[in-house]
Amino acid sequence: MKRLAPYLLILPGGLWLAIFLVVPMVFMASVSTQEGDVVNGFVQTFNFSMYGDALVQYQTQFLRSAGYGLVATIISVALAYPMAYWIAFKGGDRKSTYLLLVLLPFFVSFVLRTVSWKFLLADNGMLLAPLKSAGLLPEDFHVLQTTVAVIGGLVYNYLPFMILPIYVALERVDPRVIEAAQDLYASRREAFTKVVLPLSLPGVFAGVLMTFVPMTADYVNAGILGGPENTMIGNIIQTEYLVNNDYPTAAALSFTLMAAMLIGIFAYAKALGTENVLEAAAR
Amino acid sequence: MHYRTNPAFLRGMTQSRSVTRRDALRLAGLSAAGLALSACGVQGQKAEAPKKDAVAEYWASKKKNGTLRFANWPLYIDKDGKKYPSLEMFTADTGIQVTYQEAIQDNGSFFGKVQPLLAANNDIGYDLMVMTNGLHLGKAIALGYLVPLDHSKLPNFAANAAPKVKNPTWDPNNTYTLPWTVGLTGIAYNPKYVDEVKSIQDLWNPKYKGKVGMMADAQEIANFGMFSLGIDPDKSTEADWKKAGAKLQEQRDAGLVRKYYENDYVDALARGDVWITMAWSGDIFQQVAEGKDLKFVVPEEGGTIWTDNMCIPKTAQNPVDALTLMDYVYQPKIATMLVEYINYITPVPATKDLVLADAAKASGDDKAALEQIANSPMIYPSESDMAKLRSYKALTPAEEKVFEDIFQPITQG
Numbered sequence: 238m239k240r241l242a243p244y245l246l247i248l249p250g251g252l253w254l255a256i257f258l259v260v261p262m263v264f265m266a267s268v269s270t271q272e273g274d275v276v277n278g279f280v281q282t283f284n285f286s287m288y289g290d291a292l293v294q295y296q297t298q299f300l301r302s303a304g305y306g307l308v309a310t311i312i313s314v315a316l317a318y319p320m321a322y323w324i325a326f327k328g329g330d331r332k333s334t335y336l337l338l339v340l341l342p343f344f345v346s347f348v349l350r351t352v353s354w355k356f357l358l359a360d361n362g363m364l365l366a367p368l369k370s371a372g373l374l375p376e377d378f379h380v381l382q383t384t385v386a387v388i389g390g391l392v393y394n395y396l397p398f399m400i401l402p403i404y405v406a407l408e409r410v411d412p413r414v415i416e417a418a419q420d421l422y423a424s425r426r427e428a429f430t431k432v433v434l435p436l437s438l439p440g441v442f443a444g445v446l447m448t449f450v451p452m453t454a455d456y457v458n459a460g461i462l463g464g465p466e467n468t469m470i471g472n473i474i475q476t477e478y479l480v481n482n483d484y485p486t487a488a489a490l491s492f493t494l495m496a497a498m499l500i501g502i503f504a505y506a507k508a509l510g511t512e513n514v515l516e517a518a519a520r
Numbered sequence: 521m522h523y524r525t526n527p528a529f530l531r532g533m534t535q536s537r538s539v540t541r542r543d544a545l546r547l548a549g550l551s552a553a554g555l556a557l558s559a560c561g562v563q564g565q566k567a568e569a570p571k572k573d574a575v576a577e578y579w580a581s582k583k584k585n586g587t588l589r590f591a592n593w594p595l596y597i598d599k600d601g602k603k604y605p606s607l608e609m610f611t612a613d614t615g616i617q618v619t620y621q622e623a624i625q626d627n628g629s630f631f632g633k634v635q636p637l638l639a640a641n642n643d644i645g646y647d648l649m650v651m652t653n654g655l656h657l658g659k660a661i662a663l664g665y666l667v668p669l670d671h672s673k674l675p676n677f678a679a680n681a682a683p684k685v686k687n688p689t690w691d692p693n694n695t696y697t698l699p700w701t702v703g704l705t706g707i708a709y710n711p712k713y714v715d716e717v718k719s720i721q722d723l724w725n726p727k728y729k730g731k732v733g734m735m736a737d738a739q740e741i742a743n744f745g746m747f748s749l750g751i752d753p754d755k756s757t758e759a760d761w762k763k764a765g766a767k768l769q770e771q772r773d774a775g776l777v778r779k780y781y782e783n784d785y786v787d788a789l790a791r792g793d794v795w796i797t798m799a800w801s802g803d804i805f806q807q808v809a810e811g812k813d814l815k816f817v818v819p820e821e822g823g824t825i826w827t828d829n830m831c832i833p834k835t836a837q838n839p840v841d842a843l844t845l846m847d848y849v850y851q852p853k854i855a856t857m858l859v860e861y862i863n864y865i866t867p868v869p870a871t872k873d874l875v876l877a878d879a880a881k882a883s884g885d886d887k888a889a890l891e892q893i894a895n896s897p898m899i900y901p902s903e904s905d906m907a908k909l910r911s912y913k914a915l916t917p918a919e920e921k922v923f924e925d926i927f928q929p930i931t932q933g
Binding site: 274275276277297298355356359360361362377379381382461463464465466468472473476478479480481482483 | 628629631632635655659662663730738772777778779780784787791792793917920921924928931932933
């Protein structure tokens with residue numbers, strides 16, 4: 238019984254993943270190499286040309302999504318790090334209150350938050366109308382349906398996923414190591430760059446993992462806040478699946494996206510010098 | 521007095537929530553469709569043409585069960601608080617209890633959700649559903665997912681339906697569907713910023729750069745591209761689609777188009793993000809009824825007429841009850857209750873006089889609202905408007921692929 242215990246612990250979660258992750262993935266992999274249409278039926282032909290065709294046809298959207306994901310991730314780090322740092326080291330007794338405030342937007346539905354941006358940023362809405370009537374902005378200036386709106390929406394929606402892991406990493410930094418660094422004649426800046434920052438990098442890595450991946454695959458922000466030039470790969474997959482019922486193309490696109498992101502993440506881990514990606518993320 | 525004030529307000533209130541639900545549905549449909557699809561490996565058997573006696577054969581063994589599960593779109597039936605007066609009348613007259621659900625947010629996700637169930641011959645939870653003529657309804661018919669209707673049980677439809685809505689090209693002789701409501705796709709504009717619009721070319725007018733709204737749906741924009749070139753969608757060929765695609769691409773490349781909208785174009789128009797946009801008649805009628813200064817026109821080159829159709833899925837548990845309701849709503853009295861709330865075009869022309877009669881009995885705001893309905897060209901279109909209207913092109917699966925490859929890169933570039 239004792240020897241079985243570890244296996245029993247992993248059983249529920251393992252079964253869950255096997256049934257709801259692995260099995261659908263295998264099915265989707267199979268679908269991605271089928272040919273046909275809904276009316277005449279799909280036939281398993283192991284035709285991999287779908288991958289090449291889809292990649293060529295939608296390379297613009299792939300590159301655009303990666304670009305948006307990258308820019309939004311960088312902005313998220315820039316916003317999240319100082320905030321996490323402040324909460325971890327200067328938050329005092331109110332740390333948990335500040336964390337709650339960071340999480341508060343999550344209590345509102347994702348789509349509702351994004352839609353509320355539409356009202357806030359409307360051409361004659363509460364933000365732009367006063368600036369326009371004051372002559373600070375040209376009459377035809379608009380934010381909605383621009384790249385700025387889409388990236389802004391992505392950052393807004395995923396920022397807490399960046400703050401939390403960085404906070405957890407910083408929170409674990411023992412203030413005494415900073416003192417030790419200063420005792421050894423490190424300036425405040427050196428103490429940060431040589432001690433605190435390296436110790437918090439696994440948190441940054443986890444934050445990047447938790448924001449870059451969903452941001453790149455996101456379709457809600459581009460759909461609601463974007464315009465004709467902002468279509469992301471998530472929107473294409475959604476259309477292929479639900480409007481065209483072209484399941485093989487949608488599946489092939491999903492797998493290509495997944496592969497591209499896995500490669501990107503591992504390259505990033507390597508560049509960061511993290512020996513074990515998953516371990517770093519879990520820390 | 522059937523007028524229940526302000527569906528427009530309700531529609532506005534539910535707008536953002538309906539986006540949530542739609543997205544949730546899409547995701548649900550996504551996984552369900554994927555699973556069922558792969559489970560079968562090969563699936564999607566094309567239906568054989570219905571046999572001559574298919575109708576009699578299907579209906580011979582079916583009996584009235586006294587219950588009906590009805591799936592419809594949000595705000596698409598008369599409502600008084602939590603009650604549906606027309607359905608209550610139906611229950612009183614026929615003894616059939618109706619479970620009414622606003623289960624359909626758009627054709628694609630609804631079809632994505634029920635398609636695997638129908639393919640596996642499972643109950644989808646509804647006996648009656650409403651789908652727009654177009655790609656997905658076409659697929660449902662081609663796949664044999666719909667029950668052929670027994671027209672001997674549909675006397676009210678035969679007597680009261682407008683000749684225009686009978687025998688549509690996408691469903692000859694109304695074999696599988698009866699119209700629930702009819703709508704127009706035309707141009708809506710804000711007269712504050714836009715001069716009077718008559719021609720579809722105003723959607724290409726550089727004056728309105730960045731303030732033009734177009735629809736994301738491939739069939740909707742395809743029709744407008746073709747109208748602008750004087751092409752009749754019904755008779756169009758692949759070469760015509762390419763020309764229309766080029767025309768639409770030109771509009772996009774010139775920076776005229778603010779966004780390719782789904783049903784959120786109404787908000788954008790009301791807020792002033794767009795000044796001129798492709799629009800559905802009922803939406804604009806409700807905005808106007810709400811007091812917004814907006815105009816709706818069917819451009820002189822042409823506009824699109826579409827129909828939301830009642831149909832019975834092949835796995836329905838209560839088909840006789842469904843058929844009973846399909847005919848019941850074709851009584852002018854019931855159709856009047858519906859049009860006074862829904863504000864789209866009713867398939868029963870006799871309702872116009874009944875709406876006016878209701879208006880004569882009403883007073884104040886109700887009276888004005890009812891008169892507005894009876895006299896609106898958005899609800900009772902003129903003969904000259906009707907002559908300009910065309911349907912979506914009916915596409916075979918092979919054509920559909922070509923069609924989508926031409927038009928979707930424009931809306932999703």
